[in-house]
Amino acid sequence: MIWSLSWKNIWRNKKRSFIVISAVTLGVVAGVFTAGLMKGWVDQRVEAAIYTEVSHIKIRNQDYLLNEEIKYTIPDQEKVVAELKNNPDVVAFSNRLKLTAMAASSRGNTALMLVGIDLNDEKKVSNVFEKMVPNAGTFFETDMGNPVVISDRTAEALRIKSYELSAEVLDSLAQSDIPKSVISKLEPIAGKKFITEKLFKKGLNTVLSKSEINKYGGAIRSAATHYRLRSKIVFTFTGTDGEMRYQTLKVCGIYKTTNAMFDQMNAFVLKNDIAPVAGFTSGENHEIGVILKEDVNARHFRDEMKGKFSGLNVMSWQDLAPDASMSSEYMNIYYYIIMGFILFALAFGIINTMLMAILERTKELGMLMAIGMNKKRVFRMIMLETIFLTMVGAIVGMILGYFVILITSHTGLDFSSVGEGFEAMGWSAMVYPEIELQFFIGVTILVIITGILSSIIPARKALSLKPIEAIRTE
Amino acid sequence: MKVIEIKNLTKIYNGSSVQVTAVDNVDLVIEEGEFTAIVGPSGSGKTTLLNMIGGLDSPTSGEIVVGNTNLATLNSKQLVDFRLHNIGFVFQAYNLIPVLTAGENISFIMEMQGKPKKMIAERTIEILKEVGLADREKSRPNQLSGGQQQRVAVARALASKPKFIIADEPTANLDTKSTENLLDIMEELNRRENITFIFSTHDQRVVNKARRIIVLEDGKIVKDEQKNV
Numbered sequence: 189m190i191w192s193l194s195w196k197n198i199w200r201n202k203k204r205s206f207i208v209i210s211a212v213t214l215g216v217v218a219g220v221f222t223a224g225l226m227k228g229w230v231d232q233r234v235e236a237a238i239y240t241e242v243s244h245i246k247i248r249n250q251d252y253l254l255n256e257e258i259k260y261t262i263p264d265q266e267k268v269v270a271e272l273k274n275n276p277d278v279v280a281f282s283n284r285l286k287l288t289a290m291a292a293s294s295r296g297n298t299a300l301m302l303v304g305i306d307l308n309d310e311k312k313v314s315n316v317f318e319k320m321v322p323n324a325g326t327f328f329e330t331d332m333g334n335p336v337v338i339s340d341r342t343a344e345a346l347r348i349k350s351y352e353l354s355a356e357v358l359d360s361l362a363q364s365d366i367p368k369s370v371i372s373k374l375e376p377i378a379g380k381k382f383i384t385e386k387l388f389k390k391g392l393n394t395v396l397s398k399s400e401i402n403k404y405g406g407a408i409r410s411a412a413t414h415y416r417l418r419s420k421i422v423f424t425f426t427g428t429d430g431e432m433r434y435q436t437l438k439v440c441g442i443y444k445t446t447n448a449m450f451d452q453m454n455a456f457v458l459k460n461d462i463a464p465v466a467g468f469t470s471g472e473n474h475e476i477g478v479i480l481k482e483d484v485n486a487r488h489f490r491d492e493m494k495g496k497f498s499g500l501n502v503m504s505w506q507d508l509a510p511d512a513s514m515s516s517e518y519m520n521i522y523y524y525i526i527m528g529f530i531l532f533a534l535a536f537g538i539i540n541t542m543l544m545a546i547l548e549r550t551k552e553l554g555m556l557m558a559i560g561m562n563k564k565r566v567f568r569m570i571m572l573e574t575i576f577l578t579m580v581g582a583i584v585g586m587i588l589g590y591f592v593i594l595i596t597s598h599t600g601l602d603f604s605s606v607g608e609g610f611e612a613m614g615w616s617a618m619v620y621p622e623i624e625l626q627f628f629i630g631v632t633i634l635v636i637i638t639g640i641l642s643s644i645i646p647a648r649k650a651l652s653l654k655p656i657e658a659i660r661t662e
Numbered sequence: 663m664k665v666i667e668i669k670n671l672t673k674i675y676n677g678s679s680v681q682v683t684a685v686d687n688v689d690l691v692i693e694e695g696e697f698t699a700i701v702g703p704s705g706s707g708k709t710t711l712l713n714m715i716g717g718l719d720s721p722t723s724g725e726i727v728v729g730n731t732n733l734a735t736l737n738s739k740q741l742v743d744f745r746l747h748n749i750g751f752v753f754q755a756y757n758l759i760p761v762l763t764a765g766e767n768i769s770f771i772m773e774m775q776g777k778p779k780k781m782i783a784e785r786t787i788e789i790l791k792e793v794g795l796a797d798r799e800k801s802r803p804n805q806l807s808g809g810q811q812q813r814v815a816v817a818r819a820l821a822s823k824p825k826f827i828i829a830d831e832p833t834a835n836l837d838t839k840s841t842e843n844l845l846d847i848m849e850e851l852n853r854r855e856n857i858t859f860i861f862s863t864h865d866q867r868v869v870n871k872a873r874r875i876i877v878l879e880d881g882k883i884v885k886d887e888q889k890n891v
Contacts (some may be wrong), residue, residue, distance in 0.1 A: 189762075189766065189769070189770050189773045192766075193759065193761065193762065193770070196761035196762070197761060199761070200760070202760060334666070411687050485759070551755075551757065552757065552759060552760075554755040555751075555753065556759075557742065558716070558718055558745065558751055559745065559746065559751050559771060559818070559819075559822075560743065560745045560746025560747070560771065560774055560775075560822070561742070561746075561774060562739065562742045562743065562746075563742075565774065611788055655718055656713055656718045659753065
């Protein structure tokens with residue numbers, strides 16, 4: 189009956205309990221949501237690091253790391269490839285040629301890494317082909333000769349990207365959620381061509397208010413973006429003989445990942461289009477990207493490969509993307525630190541409420557002790573009351589938090605207003621929160637611990653009562 | 663058979679400047695089945711004496727033996743346990759647990775004693791019948807009148823099958839009808855089940871029902887009268 193009595197006790201003063209429960213609920217919702225947001229963010233980063241940027245494993249010539257020279261191709265490549273083919277832990281791998289190059293269009297130039305790929309292999313290892321900007325070409329699905337896929341950033345640097353509010357664009361905007369009043373304000377800059385994003389933003393500033401730009405600027409900018417596909421880009425790089433080589437490639441598609449640095453650095457070309465120009469004739473490669481089965485430990489695989497091929501540099505995704513790795517490894521600790529801080533703050537409110545409850549029930553506690561309730565039972569009753577009070581708020585908070593995450597995991601949370609900073613570090617500006625059941629179990633344990641710890645002061649207060657004095661209390 | 667034996671019992675309260683002797687060298691024996699009222703003016707030491715008999719307060723000197731147990735030999739933990747199994751309490755302000763029903767208020771004490779659930783359920787109904795509240799088992803204290811609440815308190819005191827019941831001013835908050843009703847019930851329990859009752863009271867109606875009247879003045883027993891019934 190102690191359990192039942194404790195449960196009933198928390199509903200004696202409904203208003204007061206409701207306030208504490210609400211505070212716990214809000215705290216837990218905040219904690220669950222923050223944890224979900226962090227997990228979503230970190231998972232997206234890890235996903236991007238592995239499947240877009242570095243694969244689970246990267247194999248390179250040891251010297252290539254020190255000096256990215258064209259001559260440092262993978263030694264004993266046939267043996268390495270044979271090993272990867274026969275290894276049951278390997279899902280896919282892709283051989284790549286990597287050339288440090290200068291890309292130049294008629295209007296701009298930029299330095300980048302020209303990555304020569306085998307299309308089919310690369311698609312099994314990297315998901316860059318899924319990151320193509322809508323209506324901005326394809327990932328080598330073209331009949332065009334010498335195609336190249338560049339990033340949105342590279343397109344901007346090469347000035348083959350521009351912004352124009354053509355009649356067609358304005359029509360498409362009219363079909364969207366953007367109010368007509370906003371679209372009509374765009375008339376003064378309609379038909380004008382802006383060659384950089386900065387200039388386009390400046391143009392928008394002259395016709396729209398700040399709040400309109402914040403609300404609709406992204407959609408307008410994205411609709412107005414125009415890429416000059418099929419533009420010819422001249423790539424200059426050093427050949428295997430040390431001489432400068434040139435290759436003219438045509439832009440067949442534009443990609444955009446969540447990592448601005450990756451985008452800025454990488455342009456993709458079919459290996460067959462670039463290898464002979466660079467002077468490779470025997471299928472040499474600079475890098476092999478490997479995707480492993482989900483349950484395989486990349487670090488163990490790395491060490492195994494290192495043991496088998498001493499001349500190779502083998503790195504796991506944890507080595508190559510330490511930010512993602514560290515975030516992923518310490519994520520659980522972050523969750524519980526956040527939740528711990530929230531519950532620690534809430535504990536003061538809980539203690540205060542319980543102390544008030546003890547004060548109000550002094551006479552009753554005196555009676556209970558007089559008729560034979562021992563200290564252990566009194567302590568247990570107060571402790572259970574505190575745990576129940578905290579748990580009710582926590583359960584409601586966890587349910588609400590779960591639903592908030594469920595909704596936002598579909599809609600996503602757009603941090604693009606501050607996204608440039610995140611994307612520069614490889615973190616997506618669009619976050620899809622997610623949460624695991626394990627976290628809720630952890631929160632439940634934390635809440636119970638909070639309840640137990642918060643009950644100590646009120647319980648000690650109750651135990652310090654002398655029945656004979658407590659009974660006389662009015 | 664002796665239920666309580668008190669020898670040279672004294673209780674002195676040390677105030678900031680004065681010492682107050684609340685109970686002064688009292689000797690007293692309560693036999694099983696007594697229906698005893700302790701009376702006296704305010705400050706005469708009635709409540710202090712009852713608190714010491716009930717193990718809620720410790721004497722300055724002297725000893726209280728309940729059955730074969732000298733209360734002075736028990737530590738605080740043992741004393742709580744002793745009260746749970748040997749003494750029933752009825753308070754002036756009923757002191758029921760407001761969130762529990764009448765039945766739960768009664769069964770709660772038996773659960774603390776660790777009695778089996780089936781036995782608790784049966785005894786709760788049986789006691790409620792004895793105090794005339796069989797139909798109010800599911801009622802909360804705030805749904806009962808003062809008299810009914812005090813009857814539940816008597817039932818709660820009975821539930822643990824104590825050696826004796828201490829009732830401190832049990833009728834002080836009751837109207838005439840409720841007082842008579844309560845006294846009749848307690849008298850009936852005393853006669854039928856030989857339960858020992860010790861009251862402290864100012865109420866003449868209680869004194870009239872009591873078969874032994876102990877008068878305290880300034881902490882001393884000045885009169886100890888047995889009525890012939």
